Amino acid sequence: MRRRKLLAVTLSTAVVGALGVLGITNASAAALDPTLPPGGNFDLAIWQLQLPTGSPGSPDTISPAKLKGASGYNNPTYFWTDKNDGSMTFWAPEKGVTTPNSNYARSELREMNRDGSAANWSLSGNHTLSAQLRIPSVTKNVCVGQVHLGTGGSSTKPLLELYYRPNGDIYIGTENSPAGGQTLHKVGNVALGVKWTYVINVTGNKINLTVNGSKTSYTIPSSFNPYKQYFKAGSYNQSSSDSTSNGAKVKFYSLTVSHG
Structure with a gap:
C-alpha cells in the first residue's frame, strides 16, 4: 500500500511538473464556463479591448x-x-478599422492597470505574459502576443511580436531599435487548430520566450532603455484586403499577467 501511495505521489508530481513546463498551471487548466462572457472566465479587469x-x-x-x-x-x-x-475567441478580418500606425485590423487586448490607467512598466523588474491558445484559421499571418512600447519617446513600435502562420510556424519578431526594423526567429511549429502555450518574460535587458516548453532568449538593445512597455494579446491580423470573411480567429484557454 505504501509503495502505491509513493507511486501515486511521484506520478502526480511528474504530471504537475510537466504541465508547469508547458505553461499550464492549475489556474490555466481550470474549466471554462461556455455560458459566460469572456470576463466571466478570464481576469479582464487589467485589459482594454480594441475592435476592428x-x-x-x-x-x-x-x-x-x-x-x-x-x-x-x-x-x-x-x-x-x-x-x-x-x-x-477573437476574430480580426482583413478588412476593418485600423489604428493610425497600422494597416491591419485587430481584435486585441491591451494591458491596463487595475485602477483603469494604461499599463506602462519599465524594463527593470520581472514581467510575464502567459497563455494557452489555438488558432483555427488564419489567412497569412497573425500576431497573438506583443510587448509594445509605451511612454519614453516618439516611437510607436513593438518591442516584440509573436506570430503564427497557416503552416503552423511560430515566429518571434524582435525589434532592432525604436526606429524600426524587425528580426524574425522561428521558435516552433504547431498544426493549425492544435492548442499550444507561450510565456513571454521580460527581465532587465532580456526577452525570454517559452513555446510549448522550449525556451529562447534575446538581448534587448540599449536604445529601448528610455521606453516603458505594456503587453498585448489577441488576434492582430497581419494581412489586409477588401474581404470581411478572410482573417484570423484566435482562441485563448488561459491568459495571465504577472509583474515582480
Whole structure:
C-alpha cells in the first residue's frame, strides 16, 4: 500500500511538473464556463479591448470596467465565448478599422492597470505574459502576443511580436531599435487548430520566450532603455484586403499577467 501511495505521489508530481513546463498551471487548466462572457472566465479587469470597428484611424475600444465579470462585454462577431469549449475567441478580418500606425485590423487586448490607467512598466523588474491558445484559421499571418512600447519617446513600435502562420510556424519578431526594423526567429511549429502555450518574460535587458516548453532568449538593445512597455494579446491580423470573411480567429484557454 505504501509503495502505491509513493507511486501515486511521484506520478502526480511528474504530471504537475510537466504541465508547469508547458505553461499550464492549475489556474490555466481550470474549466471554462461556455455560458459566460469572456470576463466571466478570464481576469479582464487589467485589459482594454480594441475592435476592428469604429471610424478610420480610431477603432472602437472597450474598457476593463465593461469587460470584466460574469455580465461583461460580449461581441458575437469579434470577441466572444465559444459555446463548445469556453475559450475566449477573437476574430480580426482583413478588412476593418485600423489604428493610425497600422494597416491591419485587430481584435486585441491591451494591458491596463487595475485602477483603469494604461499599463506602462519599465524594463527593470520581472514581467510575464502567459497563455494557452489555438488558432483555427488564419489567412497569412497573425500576431497573438506583443510587448509594445509605451511612454519614453516618439516611437510607436513593438518591442516584440509573436506570430503564427497557416503552416503552423511560430515566429518571434524582435525589434532592432525604436526606429524600426524587425528580426524574425522561428521558435516552433504547431498544426493549425492544435492548442499550444507561450510565456513571454521580460527581465532587465532580456526577452525570454517559452513555446510549448522550449525556451529562447534575446538581448534587448540599449536604445529601448528610455521606453516603458505594456503587453498585448489577441488576434492582430497581419494581412489586409477588401474581404470581411478572410482573417484570423484566435482562441485563448488561459491568459495571465504577472509583474515582480
